Amino acid sequence: MTNYYVYYRVDPARLDELRRAIENLFSVIERETGVRGRWMHRRGEPTTFMEVYEGVADERAFEALLERETAALKLERHTESFVCA
Numbered sequence: 001m002t003n004y005y006v007y008y009r010v011d012p013a014r015l016d017e018l019r020r021a022i023e024n025l026f027s028v029i030e031r032e033t034g035v036r037g038r039w040m041h042r043r044g045e046p047t048t049f050m051e052v053y054e055g056v057a058d059e060r061a062f063e064a065l066l067e068r069e070t071a072a073l074k075l076e077r078h079t080e081s082f083v084c085a
Contacts, residue, residue: 001083004053004062008077012047018073022051025069029053032065 010018026037035053042048056062059081070077 002056003082005080006051008075
């Protein structure tokens with residue numbers, strides 16, 4: 001299983017709009033893959049956010065879905081993936 005960590009900075013003026021978009025994103029991803037994302041921000045830095053997706057079984061399908069569903073967010077996103085050692 002693979003875990004994904006997606007991080008980015010958010011313009012505070014877009015936070016409410018983005019919150020709704022991320023909740024929608026989590027719903028789509030959960031429906032399509034069974035993986036429920038978590039959204040958090042960096043402690044002491046409320047403009048840096050991270051999405052966490054744990055236990056992804058089909059990496060190719062997940063990555064394609066994530067790319068397709070996040071294209072409209074207009075954010076510079078950085079994605080890292082990790083597996084258990």
